[in-house]
Amino acid sequence: MNSQLRQALASGEIENSPIIDEALDLSSFSSKELIDHLTSMIRIRQAEVKIAEMRRDAHIGGPVHLGAGQEAIAVGISAHLRKSDRVFSAHRSHAHLLALGSDVRKLFAELLGKSTGLTHGMGGSMHLWDQPNGFYGSVPIVAGTVPLAVGAGLAAKMQKTGDIAVAYFGDGAAEEGVVQESLNLASQLGIPILFVCENNFFSSHMHISQRQPIHSVARFADANNIENEVVDGNNLISVNAAAGRLISQSRKNNVPGFLEVVTFRHYGHVDWREDIDVGVNRSASEVEKWKSRDPINRLKSALIKSKTLSENDLANIYNSVDSEIKSAWNLAVSDPYPAEEDLLRSVYKEVRK
Ligand SMILES: Cc1ncc(C[n+]2csc(CCOP(=O)(O)OP(=O)(O)O)c2C)c(N)n1
Numbered sequence: 001m002n003s004q005l006r007q008a009l010a011s012g013e014i015e016n017s018p019i020i021d022e023a024l025d026l027s028s029f030s031s032k033e034l035i036d037h038l039t040s041m042i043r044i045r046q047a048e049v050k051i052a053e054m055r056r057d058a059h060i061g062g063p064v065h066l067g068a069g070q071e072a073i074a075v076g077i078s079a080h081l082r083k084s085d086r087v088f089s090a091h092r093s094h095a096h097l098l099a100l101g102s103d104v105r106k107l108f109a110e111l112l113g114k115s116t117g118l119t120h121g122m123g124g125s126m127h128l129w130d131q132p133n134g135f136y137g138s139v140p141i142v143a144g145t146v147p148l149a150v151g152a153g154l155a156a157k158m159q160k161t162g163d164i165a166v167a168y169f170g171d172g173a174a175e176e177g178v179v180q181e182s183l184n185l186a187s188q189l190g191i192p193i194l195f196v197c198e199n200n201f202f203s204s205h206m207h208i209s210q211r212q213p214i215h216s217v218a219r220f221a222d223a224n225n226i227e228n229e230v231v232d233g234n235n236l237i238s239v240n241a242a243a244g245r246l247i248s249q250s251r252k253n254n255v256p257g258f259l260e261v262v263t264f265r266h267y268g269h270v271d272w273r274e275d276i277d278v279g280v281n282r283s284a285s286e287v288e289k290w291k292s293r294d295p296i297n298r299l300k301s302a303l304i305k306s307k308t309l310s311e312n313d314l315a316n317i318y319n320s321v322d323s324e325i326k327s328a329w330n331l332a333v334s335d336p337y338p339a340e341e342d343l344l345r346s347v348y349k350e351v352r353k
């Protein structure tokens, strides 16, 4: 699987490759684990659908970068994390945060600029933080958190906690020099960190074929002697298994690991539109093709086919998640805005004597 995917990426033929349409092999998971994973993915999707609608209708004031279609990655990886691990992300981070068990209401409140939000309504979608759940932060500076994660991993090693750091970043971020420096340092110093590159083929509106001679990012891990795997990011089972292997090595041996997950986002770069025909090669048929590989539908079908889940169970999951999302939104809407005297809290300012 790994080598076939690498080859398909290298030849630029990945999008037509049957490898990323393989059926899910559920055999090494309990029914409970699988249903929990499916529920977590559905919760993330429904939260983002709500965010998209509320942004479109101008209830949310700031830009949002949605990751619908990429949920299997965060859910598959988070299954191996503990609360004391140190997870960093960037502009497209809702799934990374929520998969750790973060409160949807606090995320909504943040997007609405409310004082109950994850950063007290001061940050919005691109400045999230939830350290009690292991989320050390996201910032919009592309690749900006990758060296921070390396530092957090080094701290965990020095503190001998057995914890690891996780750095989520995109294929576009991998083109920033600081990612190369981070890989080098993590390898050289033996730092327990999982680098996760979500290769969705786009950096903003530019396709990887316009930016890179080879469409796989894992070659940068090879160059730094870092153990790496390339997997179908829309297959929860593959992501979970690969993350499990790399994370346990990191924890045990204080080494970095690198996971490249091949995926696609359903929405466009920013906000609720699909970015079709805006002068980039992201066509309606391409989006449709990737939607047919929806990670949630793939897991759902496998669970129904194996009789792990009935249609009725599935409807119950959707009903319960939908009412959770609805109530989280209503509570966030009724939450207060920060008080005026709090506006400069947590902000560096010049103090005149
Ligand atoms: C240092 C820096 N350069 C450029 C930008 C503008 N920008 C925001 S997101 C983005 C694309 C990032 O692509 P990728 O890393 O693949 O993540 P994706 O959006 O696909 O999840 C760019 C260029 C930025 N925020 N920071």
Ligand SMILES: [Mg+2]
Pocket: 170, 171, 172, 198, 199, 200, 201, 202, 203, 204
């Ligand atoms: Mg990308």
